[in-house]
Amino acid sequence: MSLDLTLIWAFLIATAVFLYVVMDGFDLGVGILFPAVRGKADRDLMVNTVAPVWDGNETWLILGGGGLFAVFPLAYATILPALYMPLILMLLALVFRGVAFEMRFRAATLRSQRAWDRSFSWGSYVATFCQGICLGALVQGIRVEGRAYAGGWWDWLTPFSVLTGIALVGGYGLLGACWLIWKTEGELQLRAYRLARQLGFVTLAAIAIVSAAMPILSDAFRARWLSWPNIALAAPVPALVAVLAWRFFVALERRAEVTPFLCALGLFLMSYIGLGISLWPMIVPPAISIWDAATHPSSQAFLLAGAVVLVPMILVYTAYVYWLFRGKVAAGAPGYH
Template sequence: MSAETIATIWAFVIATAVFLYVCMDGFDLGVGILFPWIHGKEDRDLAVNTVAPVWDGNETWLVMGGGGLFAAFPLAYATIMPALYMPIIIMLLALIFRGVSFEMRFRAATPGQHLWWDRAFSGGSYVAAFAQGVALGALVQGVKVEGRSYAGGWWDWLSPFSVVTGLAVLAGYGMLGACWLVWKTEGEMQDQVKALARRMTVLTLGFIGVVSLVVPFLLPAFRARWFDFPWILAALPVPVLVVVLAWRLFRGLAEAGHNPDNRRLVWRDGIPFLCALGLFFLSYTGLGISMWPMIVPPNITIWEAASPRASQVFMLVGAAVLIPIILGYTAYSYWLFRGKVKAGHGYH
């Protein structure tokens, strides 16, 4: 295979790793985002117990995406990191703080300590999600490059658009978390999170609309992707599918918990979560259509940023071994802990 083909494969591998991270870590960050609206220690414990078996493994994909970018596209890594140092550092610190809070809330000696660890867990989730959205917006709006290095300022990442994308990710993760809890809980708890899921979905759809209207006008290349032929043929189905999935998500929320066939109840309750993942996939696809083949908008393409072909081939062999293993243990973990989570049962 040619160097261009290998670089394209690596671009899709990294993009897939980032998307899997967003999907898997997004819903457990979303559980933390919903904490202020989940009242009572028992309900919050139940919410956390739904993600306890899988939350730390979800972050595997973040490591793979960052490591893959460093190894396969060193020029992109060397350009993006200086541009996004602040939001990335904030995100990593928030994830660490959140992980400590996750463990400590179960070992709090008094109700007051438990409440403070709950607040820390929720705060870490908010900060991490918002920082991820800001970093995404700062990358999409364009990075100033001169020669082969970052030429912008320390605060270029902070803009009205990056703040909007930060809020959009917060809302989207909240939607994922609420839909996950609809799938994994029942009774009064499920009714509570169904109402949250409806509100977070409306908020997310609003942000999708705002970002979709703004992105084509950030850079001329983005505008060409959405309005010029033949790219418009690839872009046109995206908004239509967003409407279809949104309709199915709301219908799934209305049906959740009311299926008379108990054997199928758990899987039917998962429909809103699958639709929420679909909305993320369509949003991700829309960004991909806008940016392709740029890896650092507006000037650096994946082929310009790629490491030597021999290096990419060597790493691709390793990835071909590791990725199935990661997918295998991830799938097994989710299968092992399938089903509804009941109050008083779970992580201790």
């Protein structure tokens, strides 16, 4: 039996996107939390917790986007025209945020540093919100006629996409707060515990609202989740969300440091799996499946040969960097700039 290369590539790209979401999610979350922390020393410490890893985290965005272009060109050619505006805004915000990240340490005056801090924070908000907008627009469906995008310029902007944008801001903020719990100590850590608790409720509420809205969007979603026997097969996802939520709040009460972050990652994973259940096998819902969008098998095999070498290298390097910079980042310690 021959391998289904399209299925393998769908898994690889889905994995790359998820790794980007959780890895860049917590450092975007640190920027989202900037308005809640006023002191210069605390903000410097927050930035120093992500300084060694933030740019490497975006490798997965490049891998996911590049893989989509190379392996699923029809999906790439359909999704981009539908989402040009939020995608361009997201990329500009990421660039602006990256500049602010570096320039805040080189600011000559406190006033200019505060300006760069605002830029860093707003870049984080805009990038995250636009990612959520893109997710919502994709989930609600893209109009396709004759293998091309047939919608309008503003089809991506709907109440549902705005909802998912707001939800992702809350979710990334949760990841950022849990990351700070893990990597800091003292007053900043205590503040992160409080923020994590608040954002935990926000994130769970967002998961519930988005989950309730999706069956209204599409009969296909309703059939996936609410018809028998699908409801029995999908039931473990909300059950695991409930378990993770309980464990998350217990960990906060016990002042655990690593467990809240792991539980937050688990909530994102369950949400991601839930989206996969809802959309499978469509890569451009409701019309284009992964097999419809895939390039020729020979091209997939050629690209997979490179991915087999490249992806393990990225994983090993990423793991090494996180291991190298493990442990707490102390206040007043030398930074990475």
